[in-house]
Amino acid sequence: MIKSGILGDSKTKTHTKEEGQTVSLAENCDYYPGIRRPVWFVYSGMGSQWAGMGAQLMRIPIFARAIKKCHKVLEPKGINLMNILVEPDKAIYDNILNSFVGIAAVQIGLTDVLRELNVVPDNIIGHSVGEMGCAYADGCFTAEEMILSAYSRGLISVQTPFIKGAMAAVGLGYKDIVGLCPPEIEVACHNGPESSTISGPADVMRAFVQELTAKGIFAKEVPCSNIAYHSRYIAEAGPGLQQYLSEVIKNPKPRSQKWVSTSIPREKWDEPEAKYSSAEYHTNNLLRCVLFEETSRLIPSNAVVIEIAPHGLLQAILKRSLSQNCVHIPLTRRGHSDPVTFLLDNIGKLYQTGLMPDVRVLYPKIEFPVSTGTPMLSHLVEWMHSEKWPLPKYAEPNYRKASRRRIILSVHDEEYEYITGNVIDDSRKLSADAIELLRAKNTALKRTYACSNAENWFRMRLLLRRMKVHKRRVRYEDSHSYRLHVSIAQDG
Numbered sequence: 001m002i003k004s005g006i007l008g009d010s011k012t013k014t015h016t017k018e019e020g021q022t023v024s025l026a027e028n029c030d031y032y033p034g035i036r037r038p039v040w041f042v043y044s045g046m047g048s049q050w051a052g053m054g055a056q057l058m059r060i061p062i063f064a065r066a067i068k069k070c071h072k073v074l075e076p077k078g079i080n081l082m083n084i085l086v087e088p089d090k091a092i093y094d095n096i097l098n099s100f101v102g103i104a105a106v107q108i109g110l111t112d113v114l115r116e117l118n119v120v121p122d123n124i125i126g127h128s129v130g131e132m133g134c135a136y137a138d139g140c141f142t143a144e145e146m147i148l149s150a151y152s153r154g155l156i157s158v159q160t161p162f163i164k165g166a167m168a169a170v171g172l173g174y175k176d177i178v179g180l181c182p183p184e185i186e187v188a189c190h191n192g193p194e195s196s197t198i199s200g201p202a203d204v205m206r207a208f209v210q211e212l213t214a215k216g217i218f219a220k221e222v223p224c225s226n227i228a229y230h231s232r233y234i235a236e237a238g239p240g241l242q243q244y245l246s247e248v249i250k251n252p253k254p255r256s257q258k259w260v261s262t263s264i265p266r267e268k269w270d271e272p273e274a275k276y277s278s279a280e281y282h283t284n285n286l287l288r289c290v291l292f293e294e295t296s297r298l299i300p301s302n303a304v305v306i307e308i309a310p311h312g313l314l315q316a317i318l319k320r321s322l323s324q325n326c327v328h329i330p331l332t333r334r335g336h337s338d339p340v341t342f343l344l345d346n347i348g349k350l351y352q353t354g355l356m357p358d359v360r361v362l363y364p365k366i367e368f369p370v371s372t373g374t375p376m377l378s379h380l381v382e383w384m385h386s387e388k389w390p391l392p393k394y395a396e397p398n399y400r401k402a403s404r405r406r407i408i409l410s411v412h413d414e415e416y417e418y419i420t421g422n423v424i425d426d427s428r429k430l431s432a433d434a435i436e437l438l439r440a441k442n443t444a445l446k447r448t449y450a451c452s453n454a455e456n457w458f459r460m461r462l463l464l465r466r467m468k469v470h471k472r473r474v475r476y477e478d479s480h481s482y483r484l485h486v487s488i489a490q491d492g
């Protein structure tokens with residue numbers, strides 16, 4: 001349960017033991033300060049594919065539905081999407097077409113999961129081909145359009161005779177790497193202040209990566225099926241891709257303000273080329289340099305950044321470039337032994353940031369009444385005692401509004417001597433004089449007040465207003481003592 005300023009609690013996975021007892025396998029608690037954070041969806045691109053990346057996620061019905069839909073769309077093209085996502089054979093991704101449709105399908109499936117969970121982005125950003133995921137999340141693409149656009153990108157990649165190229169992620173920002181690159185190599189992606197992706201002929205790239213590594217600069221090859229994307233070496237794929245895409249995107253939809261472009265420079269966002277999720281837009285995305293660093297600067301310092309891809313590829317980059325206060329949530333991790341638990345854990349983290357994912361959609365609908373053997377969950381709900389909270393003090397003035405006390409007045413007490421002879425024998429009523437004296441001395445009242453407020457009655461001054469005597473009749477405790485009931489209600 002989440003309450004403003006209290007705790008966000010996430011219990012992400014439960015398991016029913018053989019004896020029918022439900023146990024919690026993963027849980028985590030954190031503060032939720034009550035402030036709504038902006039939600040950013042991040043769609044990564046090439047490099048996030050891995051063998052078997054969709055196999056376990058098929059256990060989630062929403063995801064499986066999306067994949068089956070995409071599978072049917074690709075079937076007439078002779079593509080077996082299910083195999084691409086489920087088979088553990090690494091060679092599948094030697095074919096770039098499989099990488100494109102595989103990444104797109106997983107992004108569609110995960111976006112559908114988030115959509116049904118009612119996790120709505122404030123903004124959407126993509127890296128390279130990840131901008132197709134943006135189009136889907138933004139409502140510009142249907143699932144069919146997205147998977148066919150990814151297919152078109154793959155198809156033109158395998159049909160065009162490119163030079164043997166390579167890409168590599170390096171641990172230097174654009175400004176630092178651009179001057180170091182040999183003339184054959186281009187900076188393909190501006191990823192962050194400490195990260196870029198370079199692209200060029202495979203042999204020159206190999207030598208340069210070795211050179212950088214020898215200098216202690218991070219450099220890692222990006223699996224791209226020997227195609228130097230976002231460089232001059234793929235320019236000739238442009239017209240063909242635009243032709244294919246225009247057959248898929250028949251009615252280009254306007255991009256909403258949510259989707260911030262990384263393929264068109266910010267100063268051109270108001271120009272016609274940036275307005276629509278069109279064949280031209282996505283062709284430009286393939287050919288031009290990726291401006292992720294520049295656009296990701298718009299991500300606010302307190303954002304919840306959800307990476308949507310088969311692997312949280314950009315985590316290393318996002319954590320280096322964004323504010324420390326951002327919450328990073330990858331939905332997947334390459335080679336994870338239990339991708340569903342990983343996903344559920346991260347949905348739990350969304351909950352802890354203050355979002356309210358409607359997790360019921362992930363499970364079969366419960367029909368009531370449930371059968372008698374249904375395991376209980378209630379014992380997993382418990383109070384956290386790890387935090388200290390301030391408590392109001394009882395001694396605070398005005399805390400108590402009323403108090404009541406029974407007092408025994410003894411005529412041996414100098415204070416109450418006067419009562420002797422002031423009780424009217426027949427009715428056992430205090431005489432009017434005795435009442436006046438009680439009122440004047442008001443010791444009994446002071447004591448009552450002092451007791452209830454933990455104060456020293458000797459030093460107290462008490463102003464009595466609207467004092468009422470409800471009963472003048474007193475009760476004898478014995479021949480020398482009388483019982484008196486005193487009640488105080490504070491004014492206001």
Ligand SMILES: CC(=O)SCCNC(=O)CCNC(=O)[C@H](O)C(C)(C)COP(=O)(O)OP(=O)(O)OC[C@H]1O[C@@H](n2cnc3c(N)ncnc32)[C@H](O)[C@@H]1OP(=O)(O)O
Binds near residue numbers: 128130170191220312
């Ligand atoms: C058509 C298209 O889509 S083109 C697009 C092509 N794709 C890209 O350009 C993506 C480029 N980025 C990447 O490939 C990734 O973000 C990578 C390689 C930088 C990191 O990916 P990961 O999956 O996290 O890689 P991996 O787990 O193997 O390695 C991460 C290591 O690299 C390190 N690392 C990542 N970036 C940097 C950096 N800038 N400086 C130093 N180290 C770095 C991490 O600290 C981590 O080290 P650790 O394991 O000791 O913690």
